[in-house]
Amino acid sequence: MIVQLRAVSKSFGDRLAVDALSLDVPAGICFGLLGPNGAGKTTTLRMIYGVTRPNSGAIQVFGLDISRNPRAVRARLGVTLQQNVLIEALTPEENLRVFGRYHLLREPELSRRIGEVIDFLELGSHAKMPVRQLSGGFQRRLAIALSLMNRPELLILDEPTTGLDPAVRLALWSRIRELRAAGTTVLVTTHYMDEAQRLCDRVAIVLAGKVVEEGPPADLIAAHLAPEAVELDCSPDEEAALLAGDSPSLRRLRVGNRVTFYLDNAAPLIEQIRRQDRGRHRPLVVRPTNLEDIFLALTGTSLEAGL
């Protein structure tokens, strides 16, 4: 295991941020830590790289006890923080130079590595402009480039794509996949379920400082909900009318006026809704069940067992 947490707890004053959390991140995969804001994801990451000390439990990274070997462990991992930490007056190249020195990189290795990460994250066109003139997407790529300076064996990304436009997100995902393919273990936190589903080999859903579910995204989906989802707008009264008669036994998730049904085969339900609606063409969304559904189901929006 690259990262191993055993019954790790951390509280800040009265607030229990991480509650007897255990986690195993095997080598060479992309592992997602999912959860709502305040679930304890960032605290967990900070404990993994040794900046936050747990109140109890044991943490090993690369098989080393992080509390005893913080320098040795951090020399082998890279962290992209949630908030970009860049020196705005300096260029990307100069930022990378400063950060490379934190890892004690020396010339000519320092310049060579700067060139490599600039190429890898396609920062070349803007490498000599002050960072404050760069777009949010460029700044984020630079923040990730910084964390690659030491060729990390473990890359920790705290919400890497929050606030970025879709094109930049896609580009970053493909870079992260390339790193994984080259053998880097990636540990990513996100509250974007599409990101987790497309990027991660395994995910752990964290709620109130505990892992409530863990496994490959497809397995989690299969274990909790049927594979097809039908989404529509209707009030609870309308819903009862639509499903009247020989409706299939089904699970549903309601958020306000939006209801989603989960079934093995959506066709009979769609036909029934069309029939009950008597020609009125209510917009329906039919899609595969995804991690978002599992997440909503587990994080407590009212998921009710079927009729």
Place this chain on the structure above:
Amino acid sequence: MSLSVPHALAVWRRNASMYSRTWKWNILPNFFEPVLYLVSIGIGLGGYINQMGGTTYLVFLAPGLVCVAAMNGASFEVTYNIYVRLVFEKAYDAMLTTPIEPDDVLAGEVLWAITRASIYGGCFFAVVAVAGLAPLPSALWVLPLIPLAGLLFAAIGIAFSLRIPNIDLFSFYFTLFLTPLFLFSDVFFPLKERLPAQWLWLGEALPLLHPVRLARAAFRGEASLILLWDVFYILVVSILLLAWARSGVRRRLTN
């Protein structure tokens, strides 16, 4: 003790990289400030003073002001600038994702504050020397003294900065601590000639008094035993405060 000198130097180099971008604009005021003081107080006010401490007022004033420049250089760095890096830029959060440890951050920042103090104090000394107010070569003893004064005020300032909850409290530090030091530490008049004997110990407690006394002795080329006490004071106070700051920096950067 977990200090790694190469990592501390990497912290120092971060600040130096930023300063190298702006030094041309930063360094210019360092030359104007001494000229203004020497002309206004040294020549203007000094015109009404026949002599002080056995010399003209201008000659009396010059060494103390060199120390004040070093004090200010270090103080700005370890107060406002450190606070900005800590709270707004989050620079230390990024450093602590690398093998850098809190002790390295502390050492790097203190070293950088000493560097800034040396630039400020050095510029001031250059102006004073060009004006013919620094008898050479004895006044060159001030050159090792400037970083020593920088160390003292870096240690005092950083111990303060790490323990205040918000940036507004720095105005207290400047108006209620540094300004009184500036006014009462032998810079403008010999404190011990104006202070009743039973209060002399209070004068000796003032941090700025010690670099000023050392600088004046260097300018005059006179050595005496009390200078050993001054060096002792500077080193011991710096070491004690930095030892105290170690727990502060660890608490602010880790949890």
